[in-house]
Amino acid sequence: MESVRAFVYLSVCLSLLTSLCQGERSPDTQLQPAPDDSVLGLTTRELAEALQGFLGEADNSLALSVEKKASVIPRCDVGERCAMKHGPRIGRLCDCLRGTVCNTFFLRCY
Structure with a gap:
């Protein structure tokens, strides 16, 4: 669980750092993106869908772990x-x- 949390924090930090650095570069030194820009044979859309699925699973597992805690009583x-x-x-x-x-004889709230 800690590794998932660390991965998400690292991803957010790298995204913020990248966006800040984009504003510092001059327009003449920027590289023009290729029309078929892919990473590991995957397109940007496929990478976004994979990340969305991963984050959805992380949210579900986090919600389940909170419900299982013994200190939380409904x-x-x-x-x-x-x-x-x-x-x-x-x-x-x-x-x-x-x-x-909680009445200890009737075992009900009164």
């Missing part, structure tokens, strides 16, 4: 079940809204 409305009894222990399902408390 909120319960009044009257909803907020806990579950496991023998002598009580496990929390969700956190009651402000002003309500």
